[in-house]
Amino acid sequence: MSSWLDYTINGLIVGNVYALVAVGLALIFGVSRLINFAQGSIYLVGAYIGWVAVVQLHTPLPLTIIVVAVAAAIVGLIIERFGLRPLQNSVRIAPLLATIGISFVLDQLVMLTFSPNPRALPSQLPDVRFQVGGGTIGPLDLLIAGVGLTSALLLFVFLRYSKLGWAVRATAQDRDAAMQMGVDVNRVNQAVFGIAAALGGVSGMLVGMYYNQIDTAMSLQATLKGVVAEVVGGAGNVPGAVIGSLLLGLVESYGVAVFGTSYRNLFAFLLLVVVLVLRPNGLFASARQAPPEPLTGTFIAPSRPVRIPRWALLAAAVIFAILPLFPVSFYVLQTLINAWLLGMLALSLTLVAGTIGQVSLGHAALLAIGAYTSALLSLTLNVPVGLAIIGGGLMSAALGTLLISPSFRLRGHYVSIATLAIGEIVSLVILNWESVTRGPIGISGIPPLSLFGTDLISPTSIYWFSLAVMVVLALLQGRLLTSHLGRSFRAIRDDDIAARAYGLSLNRYKSLAFIFGGFAAGVSGGIAAHLYSYINHETFNTQQSILALTVVILGGLGNVVGAMLGAVALVGLPEVFRIAAEYRILIYGIVLLLLVRFRPQGLLGTI
Amino acid sequence: MTASTPEPLLALSEVNTFYGQAQVHFDLSITVARGHIVCLLGGNASGKSTTMKIILGLVKPRSGDVTFDGASLIGLTTPQIVRHGIASVPEARRLFADMSVRENILMGAFVRNDRQAIAQDLDKMLTLFPKLGQRLSQRAGSLSGGEQQMVAMARALMSRPRMIVMDEPTMGLSPLYVDRVLELIRTINQEGVSVFMVEQNASLALEIAHEAYVLQTGKIVLSGSARTLKDDPRIRDAYLGGAEAA
Numbered sequence: 001m002s003s004w005l006d007y008t009i010n011g012l013i014v015g016n017v018y019a020l021v022a023v024g025l026a027l028i029f030g031v032s033r034l035i036n037f038a039q040g041s042i043y044l045v046g047a048y049i050g051w052v053a054v055v056q057l058h059t060p061l062p063l064t065i066i067v068v069a070v071a072a073a074i075v076g077l078i079i080e081r082f083g084l085r086p087l088q089n090s091v092r093i094a095p096l097l098a099t100i101g102i103s104f105v106l107d108q109l110v111m112l113t114f115s116p117n118p119r120a121l122p123s124q125l126p127d128v129r130f131q132v133g134g135g136t137i138g139p140l141d142l143l144i145a146g147v148g149l150t151s152a153l154l155l156f157v158f159l160r161y162s163k164l165g166w167a168v169r170a171t172a173q174d175r176d177a178a179m180q181m182g183v184d185v186n187r188v189n190q191a192v193f194g195i196a197a198a199l200g201g202v203s204g205m206l207v208g209m210y211y212n213q214i215d216t217a218m219s220l221q222a223t224l225k226g227v228v229a230e231v232v233g234g235a236g237n238v239p240g241a242v243i244g245s246l247l248l249g250l251v252e253s254y255g256v257a258v259f260g261t262s263y264r265n266l267f268a269f270l271l272l273v274v275v276l277v278l279r280p281n282g283l284f285a286s287a288r289q290a291p292p293e294p295l296t297g298t299f300i301a302p303s304r305p306v307r308i309p310r311w312a313l314l315a316a317a318v319i320f321a322i323l324p325l326f327p328v329s330f331y332v333l334q335t336l337i338n339a340w341l342l343g344m345l346a347l348s349l350t351l352v353a354g355t356i357g358q359v360s361l362g363h364a365a366l367l368a369i370g371a372y373t374s375a376l377l378s379l380t381l382n383v384p385v386g387l388a389i390i391g392g393g394l395m396s397a398a399l400g401t402l403l404i405s406p407s408f409r410l411r412g413h414y415v416s417i418a419t420l421a422i423g424e425i426v427s428l429v430i431l432n433w434e435s436v437t438r439g440p441i442g443i444s445g446i447p448p449l450s451l452f453g454t455d456l457i458s459p460t461s462i463y464w465f466s467l468a469v470m471v472v473l474a475l476l477q478g479r480l481l482t483s484h485l486g487r488s489f490r491a492i493r494d495d496d497i498a499a500r501a502y503g504l505s506l507n508r509y510k511s512l513a514f515i516f517g518g519f520a521a522g523v524s525g526g527i528a529a530h531l532y533s534y535i536n537h538e539t540f541n542t543q544q545s546i547l548a549l550t551v552v553i554l555g556g557l558g559n560v561v562g563a564m565l566g567a568v569a570l571v572g573l574p575e576v577f578r579i580a581a582e583y584r585i586l587i588y589g590i591v592l593l594l595l596v597r598f599r600p601q602g603l604l605g606t607i
Numbered sequence: 608m609t610a611s612t613p614e615p616l617l618a619l620s621e622v623n624t625f626y627g628q629a630q631v632h633f634d635l636s637i638t639v640a641r642g643h644i645v646c647l648l649g650g651n652a653s654g655k656s657t658t659m660k661i662i663l664g665l666v667k668p669r670s671g672d673v674t675f676d677g678a679s680l681i682g683l684t685t686p687q688i689v690r691h692g693i694a695s696v697p698e699a700r701r702l703f704a705d706m707s708v709r710e711n712i713l714m715g716a717f718v719r720n721d722r723q724a725i726a727q728d729l730d731k732m733l734t735l736f737p738k739l740g741q742r743l744s745q746r747a748g749s750l751s752g753g754e755q756q757m758v759a760m761a762r763a764l765m766s767r768p769r770m771i772v773m774d775e776p777t778m779g780l781s782p783l784y785v786d787r788v789l790e791l792i793r794t795i796n797q798e799g800v801s802v803f804m805v806e807q808n809a810s811l812a813l814e815i816a817h818e819a820y821v822l823q824t825g826k827i828v829l830s831g832s833a834r835t836l837k838d839d840p841r842i843r844d845a846y847l848g849g850a851e852a853a
């Protein structure tokens with residue numbers, strides 16, 4: 001049994017590690033108002049570079065730190081130069097999406113190079129612990145504290161006394177005014193990306209040494225924790241990020257002490273949501289407000305949607321409907337069933353993200369809610385599967401809307417952070433609420449799909465069922481968008497202040513969008529549960545949320561037909577070309593990057 | 608124009624500017640003679656601030672040319688334009704609110720590397736703006752509007768510009784500070800810095816300007832020497848409050 005002092009020391013050490021990530025995020029947010037979702041990937045890269053240095057090159061510790069910092073900084077500079085700088089004049093959401101794409105690409109490259117299996121990363125430090133008061137502290141703790149303090153000091157000196165540091169601060173406070181003083185903003189961006197990457201990479205290496213283990217799942221966790229710490233401290237506020245990180249480390253450590261390890265992340269995300277809702281500018285926000293997101297016409301790539309004649313849509317529907325009558329393989333049907341399920345999720349997301357402008361990064365949570373509800377209804381209450389799925393949709397609509405509603409007043413990137421956090425919270429609640437969800441064991445033996453008492457077991461019948469549900473949802477959504485309601489949705493997306501001035505109640509319309517979108521996603525999750533017969537808290541994960549987002553952007557934000565086309569394309573094409581599973585995520589990442597760069601309006605155009 | 612007009616330092620010729628589909632400037636042509644104060648007058652949303660942004664390269668015109676000292680500024684980035692010798696006092700001052708007054712003023716010298724001369728210039732600013740002396744280590748955001756305007760002007764001068772462009776330098780200031788600012792603009796100009804300023808308050812601007820242009824929804828509708836414009840009935844009616852000003 002460890003003492004409270006031990007938990008405090010552990011909290012501060014972990015907080016130090018978070019701080020190295022969060023400070024980088026804060027620097028980048030400061031100068032470019034961008035949440036860098038690739039920060040965790042750089043942390044991952046840092047950990048693996050550290051592994052190569054220590055295990056293969058046998059470098060001494062100080063040299064290892066320098067190698068990691070320099071190599072990570074180079075990765076950061078490359079990301080800035082080739083991933084983000086070309087997007088300077090594009091739509092506002094573009095750089096955010098690009099960093100998501102970059103993170104997928106980097107994570108997959110690391111996984112393909114080093115295999116997904118965890119590796120040990122020895123710290124080369126003697127394994128002794130010193131008695132301090134009622135707790136103990138080891139050399140690695142001291143190293144982490146030392147690196148944290150040294151970095152903070154170097155950063156302080158840089159920002160306070162160097163010319164480039166002044167340029168960074170000036171740019172963070174007023175980009176245009178800084179340019180008018182002759183500051184080259186590209187150089188400032190470069191500098192902060194390099195610094196952020198160096199700190200993030202070293203942080204990843206230290207964490208690897210702390211747990212003596214590294215694996216590719218570290219990346220997303222690090223991004224999430226860094227974002228939490230940064231937002232808690234006030235986005236763009238560098239000292240705030242440090243304090244936010246230490247606070248987060250302590251909250252987690254004490255939470256673990258009281259409730260157990262599986263609660264660690266739950267506390268982190270609850271802290272984030274509480275701060276976002278109560279103090280969106282962070283705990284230490286001065287009178288200076290976080291700069292407002294720009295208003296009109298900057299969210300969605302302007303385009304004229306491709307007009308598809310009605311007969312062509314009808315023809316496509318007929319072709320897909322009669323497809324199983326031809327001798328197609330089981331495998332093709334399976335693939336298309338997955339596409340229809342993803343299509344429903346994409347319909348939901350394209351409504352929420354495209355039509356009303358709330359870019360959700362946690363959409364898989366709606367699948368999970370629908371899936372668990374439907375599975376439990378049918379298993380424990382013997383509700384017929386067809387009704388249970390509808391129940392899943394309703395629950396997703398209600399709970400999803402309820403969970404997101406406190407974040408309705410947030411805008412832009414903050415919406416994305418909130419949805420990401422809520423998505424994680426849903427998955428963590430499922431993990432920890434064992435009496436209902438059966439916790440980490442998951443739910444098995446879910447009854448198969450059935451309709452009016454007939455089980456749908458053949459692939460053909462499942463195919464028809466899911467296709468029919470998707471088409472019905474799409475028709476409903478199409479109706480919705482051409483109605484008065486759809487126009488109000490778009491008015492809110494394009495300029496919420498003006499929309500409010502016209503008397504539109506933002507909360508009501510956002511709720512309506514989430515209710516409809518939540519239903520579609522919940523139904524998709526419900527069908528999936530009965531199809532898979534086994535689900536757990538990881539079945540519906542962030543990767544699927546991002547895949548759905550890629551589908552939606554591929555089809556054209558807000559575009560109903562585009563959502564379905566995008567789903568078929570992203571699920572189908574890798575199958576057609578027989579691309580191995582481990583390369584798929586890489587391809588999704590690259591597709592996202594290319595789209596953002598060259599065709600932000602997607603295949604069929606935004607609406 | 609009279610034969611004695613010095614050669615132009617800054618010239619905008621037939622500039623057309625758009626924000627998306629909306630056209631803001633229609634064949635806008637303006638010249639600022641070396642050593643002069645030129646004022647651009649116009650009502651709200653007539654395109655004055657956009658003119659400043661065109662000069663500074665913050666907004667790119669769709670067609671037309673901007674030349675400074677004979678060389679085109681089109682295609683240059685804002686920092687490059689600043690290095691050519693154009694400094695700015697932006698609309699609403701736009702200080703770096705969380706940096707100290709000293710840091711703000713020194714940011715103005717960002718394009719220079721001559722440390723000693725920069726230190727001397729800082730001292731010079733404190734004689735020109737004596738009030739700032741006691742405020743040097745204060746957060747710029749904590750100053751009053753008038754004091755902030757002084758900082759913004761000092762900051763602009765620190766680059767040793769050949770020309771300063773100012774966007775509504777008297778906006779929101781108390782009458783006392785308005786006079787002070789106008790006086791300072793004149794002083795700066797007498798030391799050889801050309802000034803291009805945007806103003807809504809025509810009577811004030813015409814006090815100190817050599818020439819003025821009147822902009823109306825993106826078109827120049829009137830221009831000439833300040834002296835003639837002051838007596839022009841159209842200006843009097845539109846901007847000087849008609850009979851009252853007479």
Ligand SMILES: Nc1ncnc2c1ncn2[C@@H]1O[C@H](COP(=O)(O)OP(=O)(O)O)[C@@H](O)[C@H]1O
Nearest residue numbers: 626627631649650651652653654655656657658
């Ligand atoms: N960034 C912008 N995007 C779109 N329209 C703009 C932008 N900035 C200014 N405008 C519009 O251009 C017109 C001229 O603006 P501005 O140059 O600021 O006028 P002024 O300074 O004379 O008040 C206004 O109608 C304004 O709404």
Ligand SMILES: [Mg+2]
Nearest residue numbers: 655656657698
């Ligand atoms: Mg203006």
